[in-house]
Amino acid sequence: MGLRVGHATRVGDGWLTGTTVVLAPEGGAVAAVDVRGGGPATRETDALDPRNAVERIEAVVLSGGSAYGLDTAAGVMGWLEERGRGTRVGPGAADVVPVVPAACVFDLGRGGDFRARPDAAMGRAAVGAAAASEPGAPVAQGCVGAGTGAVVGLLKGGLGTASTVLDSGITVAALVVANAAGSVLHPGTGALYGELILGGGRTASPPAEAHEAARQRLAEAAARNAPPPRNTTLAMVATDAVLTRAQAQKLAGVGHDGIARAVRPVHLLNDGDTVFALATAARPLPATDRLALNEVLAAGADTVTRAIVRAVRAARPVDAPGGTWPAYSELYGEP
Amino acid sequence: MGLRVGHATRVGDGWLTGTTVVLAPEGGAVAAVDVRGGGPATRETDALDPRNAVERIEAVVLSGGSAYGLDTAAGVMGWLEERGRGTRVGPGAADVVPVVPAACVFDLGRGGDFRARPDAAMGRAAVGAAAASEPGAPVAQGCVGAGTGAVVGLLKGGLGTASTVLDSGITVAALVVANAAGSVLHPGTGALYGELILGGGRTASPPAEAHEAARQRLAEAAARNAPPPRNTTLAMVATDAVLTRAQAQKLAGVGHDGIARAVRPVHLLNDGDTVFALATAARPLPATDRLALNEVLAAGADTVTRAIVRAVRAARPVDAPGGTWPAYSELYGEP
Numbered sequence: 324m325g326l327r328v329g330h331a332t333r334v335g336d337g338w339l340t341g342t343t344v345v346l347a348p349e350g351g352a353v354a355a356v357d358v359r360g361g362g363p364a365t366r367e368t369d370a371l372d373p374r375n376a377v378e379r380i381e382a383v384v385l386s387g388g389s390a391y392g393l394d395t396a397a398g399v400m401g402w403l404e405e406r407g408r409g410t411r412v413g414p415g416a417a418d419v420v421p422v423v424p425a426a427c428v429f430d431l432g433r434g435g436d437f438r439a440r441p442d443a444a445m446g447r448a449a450v451g452a453a454a455a456s457e458p459g460a461p462v463a464q465g466c467v468g469a470g471t472g473a474v475v476g477l478l479k480g481g482l483g484t485a486s487t488v489l490d491s492g493i494t495v496a497a498l499v500v501a502n503a504a505g506s507v508l509h510p511g512t513g514a515l516y517g518e519l520i521l522g523g524g525r526t527a528s529p530p531a532e533a534h535e536a537a538r539q540r541l542a543e544a545a546a547r548n549a550p551p552p553r554n555t556t557l558a559m560v561a562t563d564a565v566l567t568r569a570q571a572q573k574l575a576g577v578g579h580d581g582i583a584r585a586v587r588p589v590h591l592l593n594d595g596d597t598v599f600a601l602a603t604a605a606r607p608l609p610a611t612d613r614l615a616l617n618e619v620l621a622a623g624a625d626t627v628t629r630a631i632v633r634a635v636r637a638a639r640p641v642d643a644p645g646g647t648w649p650a651y652s653e654l655y656g657e658p
Numbered sequence: 659m660g661l662r663v664g665h666a667t668r669v670g671d672g673w674l675t676g677t678t679v680v681l682a683p684e685g686g687a688v689a690a691v692d693v694r695g696g697g698p699a700t701r702e703t704d705a706l707d708p709r710n711a712v713e714r715i716e717a718v719v720l721s722g723g724s725a726y727g728l729d730t731a732a733g734v735m736g737w738l739e740e741r742g743r744g745t746r747v748g749p750g751a752a753d754v755v756p757v758v759p760a761a762c763v764f765d766l767g768r769g770g771d772f773r774a775r776p777d778a779a780m781g782r783a784a785v786g787a788a789a790a791s792e793p794g795a796p797v798a799q800g801c802v803g804a805g806t807g808a809v810v811g812l813l814k815g816g817l818g819t820a821s822t823v824l825d826s827g828i829t830v831a832a833l834v835v836a837n838a839a840g841s842v843l844h845p846g847t848g849a850l851y852g853e854l855i856l857g858g859g860r861t862a863s864p865p866a867e868a869h870e871a872a873r874q875r876l877a878e879a880a881a882r883n884a885p886p887p888r889n890t891t892l893a894m895v896a897t898d899a900v901l902t903r904a905q906a907q908k909l910a911g912v913g914h915d916g917i918a919r920a921v922r923p924v925h926l927l928n929d930g931d932t933v934f935a936l937a938t939a940a941r942p943l944p945a946t947d948r949l950a951l952n953e954v955l956a957a958g959a960d961t962v963t964r965a966i967v968r969a970v971r972a973a974r975p976v977d978a979p980g981g982t983w984p985a986y987s988e989l990y991g992e993p
Contacts, residue, residue, distance in 0.1 A: 361908065505956075509855070519854040520844070520922065576694065577925050583915035584922070587855065588956035590912050592949050614927050621840075621923035 324494060324563040324603045326352070327460075329453025330468030330482075331445045337436025339643050340387035342395045342445045343468030343482060345498065345559055345601065346453040349408060351379030352561075353602040355571035356424060359579045360596030362553055364390040364427040368597075373568035377422045381408045382450060383599050384425035385469040385500055385557045388440035392427035395446030399423045402450045426597040428502040429553035430472030435644025462498065465637030469557065473502035473634075475586070477541045477548070479641050479648035483634025485626045489618050493564045493606050497581070497626035500557040501634040503596075505588045513537055513655055517585035517632040521625060529655045537654035548646040555595035556582050558630070560623040566602035570616055575600040577620040581627025598627070659829060659898040659938045661687070662795075664788025665803030665817075666780045672771025674978050675722035677730045677780045678803030678817060680833065680894055680936065681788040684743060686714030687896075688937040690906035691759060694914045695924075695931030697888055699725040699762040703932075708903035712757045716743045717785060718934050719760035720804040720835055720892045723775035727762035730781030734758045737785045761932040763837040764888035765807030770979025797833065800972030804892065808837035808969075810921070812876045812883070814976050814983035818969025820961045824953050828899045828941050832916070832961035835892040836969040838931075840923045848872055848990055852920035852967040856960060864990045872989035883981040890930035891917050893965070895958040901937035905951055910935040912955040916962025933962070 325348035332341040356371045370377045381403050386392035400421050403409050409421030431437050449468065462484045466473075470482025480503070486496035501507070507515055513534035529537075560578045578598035583589055590596050600623070608615040636658070640650040660683035667676040691706045705712045716738050721727035735756050738744050744756030766772050784803065797819045801808075805817025815838070821831035836842070842850055848869035864872075895913045913933035918924055925931050935958070943950040971993070975985040 359911065504952075516855060520851060520919075573696065573927075577923070579915075580918035580923070580925060583918040583959075584855075587919070588912070588915070588952070588959055590915060591952045591955055592908075593952070617839075617923070617926045617928070620926055624918075624923060 324561060325458045326561055326603065327453040327456045327458050328462045328498065329449045329451065329456060330463060331448035331452065332467050332471050334471060337434050338439040339434030339472040339645065340430050340439065340441055341468045341471035342384065342386040342441045342449040344399055344449040344453045345383045346450060347381050347601065348603065351381045353566055353568055353571050353604055354380045354424065355568055355575045355600045356597060357572060357575035357579060358597045359590045360555055360594040361592035363595035363597055364393060365425065365597055366393045366396050367422050367424040370422050371424055373572055377410060380422045380424060382423050383559060384423060384446060386425065386427045386441045387430040387469055387472045388427055389429045389431050389553065390427060392441045393425050394443050395441045396423045396425040398443035398446030399450045402447050424599065426557050428469060428473060428500050428555040428557060433472045433643060433645035464633055466639055466641065469500045470634060473500055474648050475501050475503050475635060476506035477545050478635065479638040479650045481634045481638035483630040483637060485629035485633055487622050487626055489622060491609050493562060493619060495562045495619055495622040495626055497630040498559045499627060499630040499634055501631045502554050503556050503586045503589060504554040504591050504593050505586045507586055507631065507635050515632050515635065516587060517628045520584045521628055533655050540649050540654060544647050544649055553593045556586060556589065558582060558598045558627045559601060560598060560627060561601040562619055563603045563605040564619055565604045565607045571600040571602050574620055574623050577624050578627045581624035585628045585631035659896060660793045661896055661938065662788040662791045662793050663797045663833065664784045664786065664791060665798060666783035666787065667802050667806050669806060672769050673774040674769030674807040674980065675765050675776055676803045676806035677719065677721040677776045677784040679734055679784040679788045680718045681785060682716050682936065683938065686716045688901055688903055688906050688939055689715045689759065690903055690910045690935045691932060692907060692910035692914060693932045695890055695929040696927035698930035698932055699728060700760065700932055701728045701731050702757050702759040705757050706759055708907055712745060715757045715759060717758050718894060719758060719781060721760065721762045721776045722765040722804055722807045723762055724764045724766050724888065725762060727776045728760050729778050730776045731758045731760040733778035733781030734785045737782050759934065761892050763804060763808060763835050763890040763892060768807045768978060768980035799968055801974055801976065804835045805969060808835055809983055810836050810838050810970060811841035812880050813970065814973040814985045816969045816973035818965040818972060820964035820968055822957050822961055824957060826944050828897060828954060830897045830954055830957040830961055832965040833894045834962060834965040834969055836966045837889050838891050838921045838924060839889040839926055839928050840921045842921055842966065842970050850967050850970060851922060852963045855919045856963055868990050875984050875989055879982050879984055888928045891921060891924065893917060893933045893962045894936060895933060895962060896936040897954055898938045898940040899954055900939045900942045906935040906937050909955055909958050912959050913962045916959035920963045920966035
């Protein structure tokens with residue numbers, strides 16, 4: 324699709340956070356957003372309303388740092404301005420305003436220092452890493468970038484990706500930062516909700532002994548950690564389909580279904596759940612099917628669910644000054 | 659909670675449809691709505707925007723008949739006007755305009771006659787049945803009222819209810835009309851998605867032989883039926899909690915998570931998925947907990963999921979001029 328992903332990650336000395344930038348090909352991508360959480364931290368989301376002026380955007384930022392982390396977008400704006408990328412607003416080719424939508428997860432204090440949070444320099448580092456990568460290159464997952472300080476229920480959360488190619492040849496991909504007040508685990512079995520829904524069915528539940536041991540470990544961790552005051556799951560659904568901005572907004576909305584199938588409960592007052600949609604507009608929707616968008620919508624929700632499963636499975640345990648978070652793979656093993 | 663539910667049902671001679679009315683106690687309930695489907699059929703939903711004037715409403719209508727079925731609300735308005743119930747707009751006690759929000763599912767032609775659809779008289783019959791019932795009386799489920807003509811994927815859909823009482827003493831209940839383009843069944847096992855998420859875990863999957871036989875029956879039915887051009891899942895989440903209209907709207911929004919966990923995919927262009935929330939405002943949220951609403955939100959989503967499971971399990975097979983729809987209980991047995 325031509326999208327590039329870059330991470331900036333900082334761990335230790337009070338830090339446990341990071342920033343992830345999704346960089347569109349030059350000229351930008353159609354973008355939209357749907358905010359469903361009760362405690363969002365976002366920037367430039369109103370500009371994405373299909374009724375408003377901006378047609379395409381060059382980059383989206385996902386970051387740790389709660390509302391403070393929105394400063395990362397300034398670094399990405401600076402990087403884009405230097406390259407003359409953004410909405411042209413003056414006579415000179417360099418007279419641009421890059422609209423850089425951003426959303427942040429709450430991870431303050433998890434590394435030990437409440438003030439150790441992503442800033443403009445970290446945003447600049449992440450967009451630089453994105454620009455240095457190949458389009459379509461594998462994206463590092465787990466405790467990296469905006470997923471570095473993520474926590475899901477009592478488990479370590481993280482960043483995950485997934486993608487699928489539809490029969491029409493259209494690609495739908497998702498990148499998520501799983502950091503939720505709710506749980507990704509069926510309480511009775513330890514199965515991941517997302518795998519119960521998407522998986523083979525009978526095989527999704529771990530052995531009962533593993534679940535019993537995991538419950539004890541999680542109860543111990545819960546006794547040591549303060550309950551997180553805020554959370555947030557962020558997702559980006561991207562496709563190479565030709566979508567209008569309104570269609571992209573519908574895709575962002577249905578992306579929340581993918582979060583709901585992987586995290587329960589979700590969209591609470593202390594979640595800031597936000598889904599962006601990006602369309603690089605390379606492949607028209609099949610013209611013969613009035614409902615062709617449905618396939619993209621359904622795949623968007625499913626890739627978000629799958630990316631949350633990947634994020635949780637890729638996370639590694641963290642024992643930091645701000646808390647102790649076991650990882651799913653450590654407790655339940657690999658699939 | 660003081661809410662009463664009444665059904666009007668008509669089957670045979672080309673009919674397979676009906677109407678359900680939820681009637682608030684006199685003086686009304688706080689109400690809100692969240693529309694997430696791509697093909698909604700609704701009436702008086704803009705009046706429920708928390709910024710707009712109407713504080714309380716007396717009744718909500720769920721109906722078959724697609725957009726034509728919105729006429730049922732006229733019958734409910736007439737019934738309420740005769741009793742002086744509604745927003746007072748003149749000097750006389752009887753000078754009222756009852757705001758009656760309504761949403762409809764697509765079931766046109768399923769009974770054989772495209773024009774056999776609910777009208778004002780059927781709305782009046784349903785509100786009359788509601789008024790004649792006891793508050794809190796058991797509600798008939800399955801192929802009844804607005805669920806009469808409902809179809810979920812290849813299965814017969816229907817109407818279902820569920821409720822729970824939180825530790826705080828607050829009750830949260832849901833009533834749904836399950837009529838979706840997507841499926842409620844895990845394709846690999848025949849388990850209901852909603853039971854995989856909410857149920858005991860390991861026991862939710864039917865025996866493999868039952869699933870194999872069911873797949874054949876469903877494939878036969880699919881070969882006979884035209885794919886439904888439109889669908890829609892409707893839900894009403896009700897609570898006796900004291901909620902502001904904005905809080906009620908949040909509850910309606912999170913109710914869609916409960917649909918997403920039971921139906922996959924959902925919120926498509928040919929779904930008109932709409933969730934209403936009603937708060938009878940008898941019990942204040944616990945004042946000691948800043949996030950007390952979260953418990954109501956989480957329970958709202960879960961009761962919607964459970965009500966969809968109940969709707970599907972309560973449905974009975976239908977072989978009508980407009981199609982043949984096996985029922986889950988017929989294919990897979992009772993739990």
